[in-house]
Amino acid sequence: MTRRTRTLLIATLLVVAAAVPAVGAAGTAAQTAPDDGYAGVGESTAALGADDAASAQTGAACEFPVTVTDATGTDVTIDERPERITTLNPSAAQTMWEIGGESQVVGVSQFALYLDGADSRTNVSAAGFGVSVEKVVGTNPDLVLAPNASSPDTVQSLRDAGLTVFHFSGSTTIEDVREKTALTGRLTGNCEGAAEANAxxxxxxxxxxxxxxxxxxxxxxxxxxxxxxxxxxxxxxxxxxxxxxxxxxxxxxxxxxxxxxxxxxxxxxxxxxxxxxxxxxxxxxxxxxxxxxxxxxxxxxxxxxxxxxxxxxxxxxxxxxxxxxxxxxxxxxxxxxxxxxxxxAMETETPTATESQPITDTTPETRTTSAGATEISGPGFGVALAVLAVLGSALLARRER
Incomplete structure (x- = not known):
């Protein structure tokens, strides 16, 4: 494969991402990685009440029901610990494995198959980019963990199908990762495991x-x-x-x-x-x-x-x-x-929960930097770029085999 072909391939993938505002990897003001990642407002323990935030951060037992506002501004209520969870991106799946919730996971995306035992779960990826709504619905999940890389249309389609979906914003800092881990633990009933992973x-x-x-x-x-x-x-x-x-x-x-x-x-x-x-x-x-x-x-x-x-x-x-x-x-x-x-060595003190902040959303924008580079930014877009870069790299990797 020539360099020109590789460039066109990745450029095509990035154009696809540009059509998905909530995609995710590392946007300028926002989110992810090749696989995913970035900065979003209000995603994390900041979206929880004081008691819930304390539980998520210290490993105290999670209690249900719990209601948390997600990146779409939707109040997501989970009545009891979910037994069946489907993750729509690799970082969400990796987090579930790290906090001790892998047994709850019934569906994963294709780039999460590197995780031990993930190949026994349903692969919900679509033939092209993104996930298949039909496959996700087929896993009969109690909860769907959707990354910022998931488009609002996909999230809405899953909700229209009667599923409970939590849409994360992105992570651009390590602190964002810490907060997202704690939040995932709270949503899935794995507060102790999340606190240990963060420690x-x-x-x-x-x-x-x-x-x-x-x-x-x-x-x-x-x-x-x-x-x-x-x-x-x-x-x-x-x-x-x-x-x-x-x-x-x-x-x-x-x-x-x-x-x-x-x-x-x-x-x-x-x-x-x-x-x-x-x-x-x-x-x-x-x-x-x-x-x-x-x-x-x-x-x-x-x-x-x-x-x-x-x-x-x-x-x-x-x-x-x-x-x-x-x-x-x-x-x-x-x-x-x-x-x-x-x-x-974990500390046992309960941290003071941060004040709840509203979740905001802006449309990704394109601008030219001082170096003359084209840049696309906005909440959730960064992670998508990373994911697409990984996808493009995976395809290009055939030249190395």
Whole structure:
């Protein structure tokens, strides 16, 4: 497959995403990763009452019924602990596995099949992009967890079919991931598991931050293929920062997942490139082959699931791998916590719940950045780009087989 063909393929996928405002991955003001991720307003324990927020954060027993306002502004009421849950994106599925709720999951999307035992669940993905409403309905779920990457039309169709659907907003920061994990635990009756997953994540984030605090930040770029990159204001960029790097995209006000030309890549001159098994071919092609990163053999390879899915294990494994790649000596001396150690050290104090905030929504917009790159932003769009980038990478990966 030629480079031109690859570019056209990813561009086509991104056009599809642009038609889905609530898609999700790392938008400028919003959300996700290649698989999904980003920043939304009101998604998390902020949407819960004080008692519910405290339970979600500390691991206290979840109580039902519970009512939470989702990203569509809908008050979603769950009368009792759901026994059958269908997840519409990989990060939601990964979160369910990490909080101990995998036995409740009856349906997953195709990119979640890497999870242990996920292949025994119904694959609800559509033949093309997105999920099949018919397949989701066929799983007979008590609750559907829909990412910001899910279009409002899909969510509405599922609700019209009589299903209870919670539509998340995006996650652009690690704190967003923490809050979404707690919220997922509260909605599904896994508050204790969510608190444990967050404790594990927080411990590793703290360790990575402290280990690299005195080291000089490495100038990093994460290319997705087709000229697209992970910009600042994204979950991916937050992990890079935590691991002792700095996203060079921020130097040009490149937020979300913009497409940039070869000249801009060379001008940014990243010291390190982050790649996955699906994008590693880029190091042998221009313009990346001429960057200081490739010329000095400074490439860090990360499992795409960890890099692109805003969920607890992604943060733990992603931040660890990045820290080891950027600052190997400091990372070697760091004492990254196991989950068991983190759980044992959990604080028992109940945090003060944050004041409930309204959920807002805006239509994604296109603008031109100072670097001349085209950028699409808006709540929920970022994650979709990441998901599509992963999808495009998966298709392009055939060239590597």
């Amino acid at each position: 594990w994540m927080d411990a590793n984030v703290e360790t990575a931050t402290e280990a690299t605090a005195d080291a000089e930040d490495k100038r990093v770029l994460y290319p997705l293929g087709g000229g697209y990159i992970a910009g600042s204001g994204t979950f991916i960029s937050a992990m890079i920062d935590t691991a002792g790097g700095t996203n060079v995209a921020a130097e040009r006000d490149l937020t979300g997942y913009p497409q940039i030309n070869d000249e801009v890549v060379l001008e940014l001159a990243p010291e390190y490139l982050v790649v996955t098994g699906y994008s590693s071919y880029l190091v042998g092609e221009e313009p990346y082959a001429s960057t200081p990163a490739v010329q000095n053999n400074n490439t860090v390879r990360v499992n795409r699931n960890w890099m692109n899915q805003p969920a607890p294990r992604s943060v733990v494994m992603g931040v660890r791998t990045l820290a080891e790649g950027f600052h190997p000596e400091a990372a070697a001396e760091a004492d990254f916590a196991t989950r068991a150690d983190a759980v044992a």
